[in-house]
Each structure stands twice: as structure tokens, then as C-alpha cells.
Amino acid sequence: MKKISLNIESNPDTVNLADECIKALCFLTTLPPVEINGVRQAVKEALNNVIIHSYQGQYNCLIDLIVSFQDDHLVISIKDSGIGMDPKLLEMDRSAVVDIDPSNIDQIPNGGWGLYLIKELMDNISYHTEAGIHTLEMKKFF
Template identity: 30%
Template sequence: MSGRRITLAIASDLQNVPLIGQTIQRLCSLVPLSDIESHQIALCVVEAVNNAIVHAYSREAEHEVEVVFAQYSDRLIVQICDAGRTMDATRLAPQTASPLDFDPGCLERIPERGLGLAIIRNTMDEVTYTTSCGKNTLTLTRLLKPCQSTQERLKE
């Protein structure tokens, strides 16, 4: 499967995360995705990079977070890589109750944390996590619809 790919790297400082978000959104705009889909994917990547910085590196700023963006004819794959603490892989397992299922009218029940992985799982078609030789990789996959004309996409 032939594709196009670019690798981005930032220091593990939360101030650098908007650079990744803006770049991923721009890269997604080059793929047959709507503006909303591009924004959703960029949000997922930002959430994943934030998690790497906060949880894998405990907010220590002297580490590196790598983001690999790969576009294929039928899918978009984004990998977020770090060399920090590993994530409990069961956090990606399907849950009976999603933290996204809440009553927005009841302010005291709106979750303040822990929504990132739920957003990622609900937005992406496939989410996997691996650790090998000290490198943690969260892989986000979004399947692409067959190429449509601009007019057809605007109707959706």
C-alpha cells in the first residue's frame, strides 16, 4: 500500500501542542475530508499529544513527542509516539458507559476530565496502542470514503 507520509516532532511542552493541531488540520484539508472531519481528527491528535505530555512524561518538557501523518488511498493513519510511561492498554477497551454519555443540563454531572480517549474512540475508525523497545505508539486510523466530487460532499 503506497501512501504519503510526514513526521512531526515537538518538545513535550503543552505550549507546543497547538502547532501540531494546526498542522494536522491543514494536512487533513488536503485529504477528501470535510472541514468538520478535519477538525475532529486534529482534535483527536491534540488530545493524544496532550495525554503523552501529561501522562507519559508527567509534564516534563525535555522529551520528544513524534506525530506521523500518513495518507493512503483508503485511509488516514496518525501515530503519536513517545518514550515515556506506558499507558494501560485496557483504557482503549470498549466501555459499557461512555464518559460522553451525560446530561448536559445537569452541570454537576458534566465530567471535567477523562474525555480525551472517549472522543478519540468515537471519532476514529480504529485506535490501537503498542509498546516496543521503549517506544509507545498510539495509532489512530480514519477510513476514507471513495473520492467524491465537491458537489456531492457539499450535499452531505
């Protein structure tokens, strides 16, 4: 198993650099371009959520981004030590966020798509907390 760990700061510029790393790593797999973009999207949304929610907008906290290559899938883990997320949020049906009434655009939210997108774009997701470290693990099969 090949594995790489990136230790990044919780700021948007660093997250954008991490996105470039994820893109390059995905090109080592047999994932087609559209799926690679999906993985990038999911990782980006997950990292954004860590910055906005777990670290509450603080830009100098640490995030571990770990990518491991299995025989037929990628495992991407994101670890932070912020306030974390209620794991029940992952179990909830997030489809309401895209249940749009086109005749009433004022009711369309200006955000909240992150978890929905992660669930749509990745094949398996789990979240757990151990010794104050929160880990979101996402799998994508080739």
C-alpha cells in the same frame, strides 16, 4: 504512500503548532471540514494525554507525530517514551464519561474525555509498546 514525521516537544505551545500542521495535511485529503476538525480533535487529545499522563506533565520530552497518506485513509501515529498507557484502557467502554445526570452537576467530571473523544472521532485505534516506545496509531477513512 506519502509520509511526514514531526518531532515535537511535549509542551502545549508546540502541540498547538502541530495542530496547525495536522489541519493543513488534512486539507490535502477529501475529508470534509467537520471530519478534519474531528481528526484535529483526536490528535490534540492524544498529544495532551501523552504530556499529562505518559510524560506526567514534563514539557521537554520528545513526541514523534507521523502522518501517512494511504489510498483511502490517513494513519496518524503518536510515539512517546514516557510511562505509557495501559492498553486495556482502549478496550474499555468509555461512554460512562458522558453519562451525565443534569440534576447533579457536582458529579460531572472536569476531565477524562480524551480517550472517549479519540474513539468516537477516529475509525480505528491501536496501541502498542516496543523497546520502551509507546505508539498510538489512529486511522481515519476518507
